[in-house]
Amino acid sequence: MFMFFFLIWTRDLGLLECQSNALHIVEYAAPTLETITGIVCPADRPAICLPYGACCKVSEFCHSGLCESCFPLNVPEESRLEWCRHTGVTNVTSMRHHTCRLACQDVFSETLLSVCPKTHEDNKVDVVTQADSRHDHGCARISRDSCSALWTTFTVTGVLICCFATLAVVCFRRRQIMINLRNEENKSANQDVRDVISRVEQVTSALKCENRSDQFDRENIKDLVQSLHNQLTELSQVLKRWSQSRDSVTTLSAMAVLESSNISTALSKDVLLSRQKQLNGFV
Structure with a gap:
């Protein structure tokens, strides 16, 4: 019994000492600079x-x-x-x-x-700094995206302009080439018609002279009639060839040259009929 009370007294004494030391530590643990x-x-x-x-x-x-x-x-x-x-x-x-x-x-x-x-x-x-940073980064990203979009738009626009300009130049040159070819065809058709007309006029003039003459040269008249027939046939072929041209303007040009000439188709036919009768009389 005595030992039991002794142990309890010793424990309480130890706890009191620990508490006293703890209070002492708390009291002197944090001296300030002012204190020192x-x-x-x-x-x-x-x-x-x-x-x-x-x-x-x-x-x-x-x-x-x-x-x-x-x-x-x-x-x-x-x-x-x-x-x-x-x-x-x-x-x-x-x-x-x-x-x-x-x-x-x-x-x-x-x-x-x-x-x-x-x-x-x-x-x-902190959070505000992060928000500012995100805002600045967002602004920078928007700026970069805007620059990229503007550059892409500028590039695409430039490429389209170049394509349209090239197409316009090609179309213009093609049109000029077609116009030049048409002019050359017109010149060629007109020249062919003029050549045939010139030869027909020569034969027609010779037949007129023979018609006025009192002396008949059988062989000469036959040659002239045959030559006139050949020239008219050639003229018909020329007109037929140019009538099949892809350009109607060429045919109209050739017909205009023919109509503006001094050839009288009726007169040529009359000369042919008259000389044919005379030739029949000599046969």
Whole structure:
């Protein structure tokens, strides 16, 4: 019985001692810089620069006992927010000292915390920064897509213009070639008709002279009649050949030349009939 109470008393004593030590640890576990150094810095300069004891702003670092700005010297105070948003986010090492990595979020208001990086070690960005990044990336992607679409449209338009221009040139040249061929055919048809007409007129003139003459040359008249018959046959063949031409203009041109000539078909027939009767009288 005595041993039982002794063990309980020993346990309680140990617990009390542990609790006492724990209270002692809690009381002296977290001494502050003010407790250690005895330096009390004002609210606008809360950072203690050890071992010099100077008080610096959060946006400053201690260098040889002097407080220097964390931001580049060419960045004025009113422009630090923009500098932090655009430069500090992407390159926090651009600050002048490694202890200044929290200067962005500490110097400005709490809204800046969503823009600037929180630590230099992990380089994490918050939701707002990610949204800004996605927005910028989206704008860049839209810009690239717009440029690509414009370039594609310009290329396709240029190719179509070149194709239409080439087709127009080919059609124009083909039309010119067809016109030149038609003109050559017209010239050839007109020349053939003129040649035959010239020979027919010569024979007709000779027959007229023989008709007026009192002396008849049988052989000469037969030759003239046969020649006239041959020339008229040739003229008929020429007209028939050109009437089968693919171009009706050529045939009309040849007929116009024939109609404008001095040939009188009726007169030629009369001469032929008259001389045929005379020839029959000599036979």
